[in-house]
Amino acid sequence: MSRSSTVRNVAWLWFIATVAVLIVGFRQAIFLVPTEETMGNLQRIFYYHLPHAILGLIFPYVNVAASLAFLYWRRRDPLKALTADALAAASAEVTVLFVSIGLFSGMLWAKPAWGIWWAWDARLTTFLLLWLLYVSYLLVRRFSPAGQTGTLSAVLSVFAAIDVPIVYMSIQWWRTQHPAPVFGPNGGGVDARLLPAVFWNLAGWAMWGIFVMLFRFALERRRQLAEQEAALQAIEASLETPQ
Amino acid sequence: MNWHTFFDFSTMASRHLVAVYTGVWLIQGSYLAWVAWNWRNTKGSPR
Amino acid sequence: MKYLSHIFNHLRKDLRLEWRSRDAINGMLFFALLVVVVFALAFDPTGFPTTTRQISGGILWVALLFASVTALNQSWTRELRNQVLEAHRMAPAPASALFLGKAIANLLFVLVVEAVLTPIFIIFFNLQVLGNAWLFALILPLGTWAIVVNGTFFAALGLRARNRELLLPLILLPVSLPALLMMVQASTGVLTGELDSIQIRTWITQLAGYDIIYTTVCILLFETVLNAE
Numbered sequence: 001m002s003r004s005s006t007v008r009n010v011a012w013l014w015f016i017a018t019v020a021v022l023i024v025g026f027r028q029a030i031f032l033v034p035t036e037e038t039m040g041n042l043q044r045i046f047y048y049h050l051p052h053a054i055l056g057l058i059f060p061y062v063n064v065a066a067s068l069a070f071l072y073w074r075r076r077d078p079l080k081a082l083t084a085d086a087l088a089a090a091s092a093e094v095t096v097l098f099v100s101i102g103l104f105s106g107m108l109w110a111k112p113a114w115g116i117w118w119a120w121d122a123r124l125t126t127f128l129l130l131w132l133l134y135v136s137y138l139l140v141r142r143f144s145p146a147g148q149t150g151t152l153s154a155v156l157s158v159f160a161a162i163d164v165p166i167v168y169m170s171i172q173w174w175r176t177q178h179p180a181p182v183f184g185p186n187g188g189g190v191d192a193r194l195l196p197a198v199f200w201n202l203a204g205w206a207m208w209g210i211f212v213m214l215f216r217f218a219l220e221r222r223r224q225l226a227e228q229e230a231a232l233q234a235i236e237a238s239l240e241t242p243q
Numbered sequence: 244m245n246w247h248t249f250f251d252f253s254t255m256a257s258r259h260l261v262a263v264y265t266g267v268w269l270i271q272g273s274y275l276a277w278v279a280w281n282w283r284n285t286k287g288s289p290r
Numbered sequence: 291m292k293y294l295s296h297i298f299n300h301l302r303k304d305l306r307l308e309w310r311s312r313d314a315i316n317g318m319l320f321f322a323l324l325v326v327v328v329f330a331l332a333f334d335p336t337g338f339p340t341t342t343r344q345i346s347g348g349i350l351w352v353a354l355l356f357a358s359v360t361a362l363n364q365s366w367t368r369e370l371r372n373q374v375l376e377a378h379r380m381a382p383a384p385a386s387a388l389f390l391g392k393a394i395a396n397l398l399f400v401l402v403v404e405a406v407l408t409p410i411f412i413i414f415f416n417l418q419v420l421g422n423a424w425l426f427a428l429i430l431p432l433g434t435w436a437i438v439v440n441g442t443f444f445a446a447l448g449l450r451a452r453n454r455e456l457l458l459p460l461i462l463l464p465v466s467l468p469a470l471l472m473m474v475q476a477s478t479g480v481l482t483g484e485l486d487s488i489q490i491r492t493w494i495t496q497l498a499g500y501d502i503i504y505t506t507v508c509i510l511l512f513e514t515v516l517n518a519e
Binding site: 026030031040041042044045048049052093097100101104105108109111112113208212215216218219222223226229 | 274
């Protein structure tokens, strides 16, 4: 039992640290960091948009890794496979969460800054596609018949992993033929005076994302174990009934 | 920037800035709350 | 050789079943026709021939995509009756042969629909192909295969799911997006004559590459999906 209470203490500590970092980040972003010349105060959206966009591209890798692990262990070690499946589910939800916020904040930034809500360039279209793929992943998980959920969603995850780079490259190539507005921060790098806000918010939201993903993972494991308990009890009850 | 200028809603830019910050906190907060609520309502295993 | 004969047997079975009822083909044809008519009402092809040529590529593939989706779900439900699917699982023949047979059957059905649809399309839209029309003999099969191979796979994936009809287009669209871009760009390029032959050829090559990649992935993963329980 002491192991689970250690885990719980670490979790609480991490959560409190995360909130602290996010508060520091907020203070940096809104009050401390100087106003940018070209875009004015609107540019402060960037400090929330960037971490979510970056993290939205990292969590899918966790999902793909967990899905591949699931497919590998499916027949070899079902219990490990179950854990992998729980991680895949958790990381998929967190992906949708972060990508949604990335899209939402990006669009709200774009409209006052560049006059348009959206552009069909390689980066944005791929990001939208990532969102669509993972929403459909969650729907497959919800609508699939019990017992098949892990396998079907793992297969879809593999397709998603292959699809995203292909989409990026094909639209990139299309846009070399038909150039279109590209907005958002380019590779030019960020002014050094603005870096503290970027750093603190990136760290804060990364810590938050990890916390939420592991919390969701723990919830999924709890559900799985409760299901196993219930199944075991049903079997034992059926054995006790006189034949 | 200070709290006063942060909540100045006269331009689209400042409205969107507030919208993003509050929106992000709302969305992240609701997801965390949802997970926590389900955590409380799922039976803890005796292991 | 045995593998090919397996594929051929599955293909024959699907063709024969379809021939008896002709459900899928009729459904697809009327759906595609409907889409063509609605778009003609929206864009007035006679008044604006240049605009019409520019959007026809997109309209054609939208019509075909939606028509295919209506038929793809159906193609697997016939395997649910009489526990045929269990029989397939137990049979020693490789599962991918079943998949390929069905995918090729679906390809043939959609090609038939295209063969009927294309003249109607040309007539209703007063289309004059400004580029090399023979390229369509490449673009149409490659594009159709891109839709059908993934569509057949995902129709099988969602076969036992609760909301099957919703799930298929939802998964199919994001995965097909690059292929749709390629086929629409190639078709529009040929129709408007605005792209030079190198660019059109690149689109077609990319489409062929997409087909190869996804056919391989689908063949490799079909066994997993069939035996998902």
